[in-house]
Amino acid sequence: MTELILAIMGICLLLYVVLGGADFGGGILELITGGKDSGVVAKAIAPVWEANHVWLILVVVILFVAFPAVYAIILTTLHIPVLLALIGIVMRGSAFTFRHYDIDEEKPMAIYTAVFRISSLLTTFFLGVTMGALILGEMTTNYTLGFFRVYIHPWFNFFSLSLGIFLVVLFAFLANIYTIGELHEPRRVARFTRWAKYLILALVAEGLVVFLAAEVDGLHLFNAFYHSPVSMACVALATLALPLLWTGLKRHSRNLLRIVAGFQTTMIVLGWFAIQLPVMVRMSDGNDLTYQSAAAPPQVQYYMLIALIVGVLIIFPYVGYLYKTFKFSGDAPLVK
């Protein structure tokens, strides 16, 4: 039963990365490309971003109901990066909505746009940093060790910071690939295709940096991957899919691109799960919290599972309908 709840939580997190990540990536992409095509990106995000955002809320709820100790320790010791990510979430969502609905005047629009872009980047970065801290294992519950050691050191290190950057590049890449599918004008397609290529290269390079930074911080990530056949398979599949992506870019094939990029991201997330589990939070004293040790009592899990299964049966088809309406059917203009 615990495994099933964990799996649902994993799927929610995965969907947040694959769908919500592209929304964050939209802002990052605007930032790094100077926003020449910001209209396209915004239009692609507008109908779906709030629904995509709910995956994160589901992850949090599952966490505090089914794995309360994990929730408590993460939010105590990683208070600072989580707070920064939250502020980013608030600023970004608000600025995006304001930009969408306010009168089209130069000055306010410039401010909304700037806030939207910068907070997209910062939120993504701090989410990545938080993830990095969970993997690295410098977290401690010995609160006498001093502010820096307890509340800063676990996330302020090469590995966590480079994972933050990796997530930024990954989300920008996702947004870029998804956006290509919405474009028709050849010049724009060419521009986004060029950017896609840069981002793929940056992603591979930054991936290597993450592995090196891990070694610097004493985390033997190469080794961990090497000893986990599932993780190896995930990395191999994600890499092997690169030529397919290249083909998709050449042929401007909307569905192929989306499927391949989504698949690669899924492989990256699954690869992480495979090296991380059964540990949920790695602690510096070795008393790691595993999903078994942190799990709530069985009767709690039982009733939560019922709620989740009913939820999934309602949400999945409805999300599918949302995407079908806006992403995979004709081009009737969106009306504000």
Added chain:
Amino acid sequence: MDELLAARYQMGVSLGFHIVFACIGMVMPWFMFVAEWKWQKTNNPVYLDLAKAWAKGVAIFFAVGAVSGTVLSFELGMLWPTFMKHAGPIFGLPFSWEGTAFFVEAIALGLFLYGWNRLSRRAHLYTGMVVGIAGVLSGIFVISANSWMNNPTGFDWVNGQAENIDPVKAMFNGSWFPQAHHMVIAAFSATGFAVAGVHAILYLRNGLDIHARAIRIALAFAAVAAIIQPLSGDHIAKNVADTQPAKLAAFESLFETTTSAPLLIGGIPDVEKREVKYGLELPGFLSFLAYGDFNAEVKGLEEFPEDEWPPVPIVHYSFQLMVAIGTFLALLGVIFLLAVFKWKHWLEKRWWLKLLIIALPLGFIAVEAGWIVTEVGRQPWIIYGIMKTKDSLTPMPGIQYTFYLITAIYLLLSFIVVWLFGRQIKILHAKYQKS
């Protein structure tokens, strides 16, 4: 600043900010649904404009409500990790259901806002209703979690640990129903009067037909809600008397246990001297309201150790304010119904529109006061009778800085939202002046 106080302030600011957007997000979809339904029925384009204008409002409020709600789901753990570690599994079940309801709301809203020409007329109309139903449901689920903090059931507390957890019993705790109806009705009343107030200002200014129609739709909901709210309030007061006698005593600054206790109107409590100055007393009415019997005994604060008293003056003033506003809005509700069924010309009168303008902020002030009554009234407990707020505080120092930061951000957002609405109204009027 004291860490505990800073954390409580931060929680209060975050909840106080979120609740406004949450109320509007769950009630305004009903207004836009009615406006669209009237448009489809009458073909009067004014209703379509109204539905679209309101939909923009809903989009802005919903977005800010969603992100500030996200902050809360994390903040509970960032400020009160010990509480969440123990309470999460017990009161988490309604949150799991709320997740689904909120998801449905977000999807339906996306379809509604952007689907004007992608969905059929009928599908679009009912999508609006789905937004409203899902919004109300998610509100009701969240209330269950809060009511559990006031009336914790469904577990045994053994040596500082929860055992024999029964999440279903916890979810269906005895305070859920009274708190849920009181809050949902309050949301309809507060949002309805706020919307009516805004349109009353505009109607007085330019007399456009669209505003008169908007006022009627909003008040149809608000009047009914405001009129039944005193009954709901009576039910919840009896529930508080039953389950949290110290809170009830704080409402009324009742220091001594009294038979045929008087209902106090106004008054300045002096906690040290244990007395109230300048209050108006209605003899026996507190006993009657709390237990349905004019001679019943009502427990005073003296029955509880002083370190388990809530901050009496704040709770007292907030309670009085809430009740006073509730009474006033109920009166406005009665006037509106009289006007609709008998004296239609009242609706055009200046005095009526001015009353509506006065009522504009009142509903939300009452909502905020009500939450202060519930939350501050439960202090010093975070789980009533089980865990104290100070024992669940995060060990991280410097919470005052995060409190300042969050407060500054929410203040800024509040100003921008108000300013934005001024601009939205200009867009609407510009359209009418052209045609």
